[in-house]
Amino acid sequence: MRKLALLFCLLTVLIKCEKAPTTGTSLLHLIPQKSAAIIRIPYWEDFSESLKANDPANLLSETNFSQTLIKYSALFKNFKPVDETYLSFVALGDNDYDLALITESNPNLVSKDSVFSVFINAVSTYDYEGVSINTITINETPLHYLEYNSIFIASTSKLILENAILQNNTGRDPIDASLEKMIKTSNAQRANLYLKGSRFKKLFRTILPKFKFSSNATPFEWLAVDIDLEQVESLQLNGVAMTLNEGKQALDLLKNLNPGQAKIAGITPSTSRGFISFNYSDWETYRTNLAVYQNAAPKAFKIPFTEYFQSTTETGVIYKENEQLIVSTSSDVEASKISLASISTEKEKFRGTPIYAVSDSTFLQKAFGELLDPPSVHFYSAVDSYFVFAKNPTQIKDLIANYQNEAVLVNTASFSAFSGKMSDESTLSFYGNTKSLADYLSAKVDKKHIKTLKDINFKNYPESFMQLIQADDFTYLNAAVHKIAQKQKSTQIVQVASVKLDTDLLSPPQMLKNYRTKGQDILVQDISNILYRINSSGKIEWKKELDGPILGKVEQVDLYKNGRLQYAFTTPSHFYIIASDGDIVKPFDIEYTDKITQPLAVFDYDGSRDYRFLIVQNDKIIMYDREAKTVDGFLYNKAPAEILQKPQHIRLGNKDYILIQLNSGKLELLNRRGETRIPLKDQFKFSKSPVFEDSNSFLVLEADGTPVTISQSGKTTRQKTKLGADFQFSKLNKTEASLVENKLTINKKSQEIELGIYTGLKIVQAANKYYICVTDLQEKRVFVYDAKGNLLPNFPVYGASEIDFGSLKGSKDLGFSTQGESDSVIIYQIN
Incomplete structure (x- = not known):
């Protein structure tokens, strides 16, 4: 070595x-x-x-x-x-x-x-x-x-x-x-x-x-x-390969084949590790070469489904993180479909595109095993002029989704810049994402070299290319690594995974911190009350059956103050805290006879992780400490009316306030002990919105969209301008957003958006920036805006529920999760 x-x-x-x-x-x-x-x-x-x-x-x-x-x-x-x-x-x-x-x-x-x-x-x-x-x-x-x-x-x-x-x-x-x-x-x-x-x-x-x-x-x-090496910012390799011209060496398979354009980049997801593409404008010439290579008589040599191959001009393999797909480019789509009819059975449709089961899983291997080493396949779908084959339908669905979102290599600025330096046509071409290739190859080297190979910064050299061009009884090689300017990078929304659950989703997926990776995991519950944890790559890590639906959102806590986070939530009859491996954290498996009516409220007054957990049962409140003991010093055990939403904690200056909305129209402003801190005489017609902090005061949005400001002295001020009924409103620090019908206002900048049925308007903070998210349930489209009211590039994308948005795989890798089909979770990454 x-x-x-x-x-x-x-x-x-x-x-x-x-x-x-x-x-x-x-x-x-x-x-x-x-x-x-x-x-x-x-x-x-x-x-x-x-x-x-x-x-x-x-x-x-x-x-x-x-x-x-x-x-x-x-x-x-x-x-x-x-x-x-x-x-x-x-x-x-x-x-x-x-x-x-x-x-x-x-x-x-x-x-x-x-x-x-x-x-x-x-x-x-x-x-x-x-x-x-x-x-x-x-x-x-x-x-x-x-x-x-x-x-x-x-x-x-x-x-x-x-x-x-x-x-x-x-x-x-x-x-x-x-x-x-x-x-x-x-x-x-x-x-x-x-x-x-x-x-x-x-x-x-x-x-x-x-x-x-x-x-x-x-x-x-x-x-x-x-x-x-003449150019400081590039490494270029040009050469020629020679065979004995007896048909027995692998490159003899390219003999007498004219080069063509590698169109596979038009459907390769931009997050792929790479692809290999083989162009064959004359299928019969390749069939003859393969016969000689396999010691068969060319005239008698047959390949199954010849009609299919005669209707295509290119076949290649797309390499994703842990999987491979085979793609052929058809010059006659109908002829290609007819030729596969005898081994195809339609199994389902995905966004209007049929997906077929294939009874012969090896016919592509028989044709291209020596050149492409393709995997066995069990499903295929025709996407425009591309025929996509994979081991399971999920792989095909992810590819279709990225194709529809235009999150493919050919649309990236860096690929366009790089491919412009290569030949327009080739016989066999290889493309690789350098960082992904380094991660892949790190598993092939000695252990002492793994970490350093993974840590190499390929930011300025994101891509590499190699082409083999057959001409004049020689195979010419053209390979390169070029520096790609940062300004040529473009934003894309890539579907990382579509995860199929056992049954339909009960509620939208939620992204929560992974304390090990510093990225996010996804928690989601189905209608059978099964809770799933899915990692950022789309792998289901565990399932856990619960006794009922989770109320509201799952909270994260650090019970042992060691950085290892747990999941805390309630169902109508249980208070659970579950560790990241899916095991219940004892003694937080508390069952109740009386129904729990609001989501779990978690307070951490001083950021010391001395948590207070509040359970609401109609007009009753039970407060627990981090050891699951009842907090006797909390005096507000019973409200004078039913509690409408989960209790909130807001800190203004050095004062803590516990806020409780009652169906009588009363707003309780309590201190830590549950005693009235600010008595209010006014009654409110509460909407579904929580109470917001606003310039050292409280902001209440009433059902008709009237904003009401409450000072710390108890003074109530109603604004004359109303948002209107059926409004959505979100506020995070100084960033505000509202949506009434199709009028979207972000930080006082208003714009008309297409008519639709919108849900899930919220402001999130990720990578030190603020983003505004909303979903159109009618057209199943997800929108994300920046704090200036600008729609992010390549939005909207497909989504059938409100989204959860954050740093997906690391502190700077943005992404989000949403419902796809009724029984699937989609994970997107923003590149």
Whole structure:
């Protein structure tokens, strides 16, 4: 692994050059026969400068992996070759690799001011076939070298040097003819990388030891890549792959296929890890290539559902976080549907789009197993000209939702900017989100490198691309990482998941803090009174059956004052506190004979987590402390009339107020002991709104929309301007919002919105900003505005209930949850 690290460190420091190097063919013939990878470097002296200058190469500079590379590259940095140099990565065993440096001798080959020169007198020497082989140890690592016939060779293995001497003395020429051709036709102005196809996969697994290839087949004979580091903010790779042209190597499957546009980006969700797309304008040509590859007679070779493939021009795989979908682009949608009719049965409709069960789950694998390694599929749906296949309907629904919300790659500014730098057409193309790829690959590396790989900041380099273009019996490669300006990023609303419950929702989903991730989880109850906890990725973590419906909202508390939060709520007959794992926190499983009539009220007067829990039973109140003991000092145990809403706690200045609305029209303003703090003579026609804090006073909204201000001295002031009946109102700190019919007012800025049946108007604070949320139940649309009254980009989106809004996966990742279909919860993320 450490020797492989050296090779890739040297890759990152390859330099631009302004002068064509000399071509010493004798050097080519000294390249070791079992070379798995070779780097040809026209000039050496600017290695470190190139490493420092190129931003993409520097992304790994602080990782443990990179530090290992730097350590072992120090062995070769002490050399100063003048002419072209070859670095060869040689396979001496199944998983054993060594390095060799080959160049022409010159008087200044060993830098006089280098650390290497300090050890020059400590060199040990032995004779092999008349040639002196020298050995020196630097940082406990031995390095062997020789000078012979104006050639200098250094290696981490004595055997490589001995083989070179034998080659020269016996006249044997180990150079691969196809490799020599590719080297001589490479761009001499840039550094080049050559990979041997038969050794490529073993080489790859030395970096990612847990990576599994779908096939053991050799992909190509040799791959030659020119490495372009001329632009500081990009890394460009251009090259060509050569096969033996016998039809048995994987890239032979692309033979004689014309390239096309990768349209799969038009339906790939913008949060995807990436995609792979294969274009085949001539299906029969590909079928013939596949027959030869599988040792079958082309005329007799058949692939199931040929009619389907003949009606499509592209098939690819979309990689999401933990799942894969297959997508084909159809040139004749009706023909594609007819060809699949014999294996399709309609199971359901999602937003008007049929979803079919597929009886043959492997027919796509039979066609594209060697190129795409697609998963088995059990369902499909036709979305415009796209045919989408997946293991379950939920995956298809999420993709349809994001497609309808236009939250797809092709609509992102960064993808558009990046794809504009690539070829318009390709035969096989690979796209990757760099951060998601790093997270995915972190599971494939050694444990000590996992965290550092995950922590790399890819903010300026969010995407990477590679294209294979078939032409003239060669496969041309084009790959790049470019810096994408921050101003080119755009906002999208992406459906993360649609979570199907066992039965219909009883109430809208609620987002609550996850003390471990600092993001949010979703709690929701169905009509069978089952409570679900769903994580931010859409996974149901647990279910718990309750004795009845939860009244109002679930509250979060920290009973043990250790940062671990619990869920507190009431049903009509129970007071529960449940831990984050779904277990009841004893003794908070309190059952009541008399019905509980209002949601649980939780007071934390001083922010000390010495909670007070208030249970309302019509006109009675029971107050508990954090140990579930009745608070005897609270005197307001029985109200003179039925209590309309759950009690509230508001702090003005240094005074605490407990507010209780009664159906008699009386508003009680109490102190902590339950004694009257402000006596009020006025009666109120209460609406469904709570009492709000307003400029060191209280604000009551009456049923006809009349705002009433109550001072701390008890003075009541009714405003002449009324909101009107059937109003909705929300206030949080200095931000206000109201909705009457289709007139929406945010901080005194009014606007007409489309007519609808609106619910759930509320103001939320997330990531230090205020947002106003409301849902149109008639059209099932969710709207989110900023504090200036501007609708956020790409809203509205689909939603069938009021939403809960907050930081979804972390402190800065905004998202929200809402009802989708009658039995599903939708989780959205705002990118």
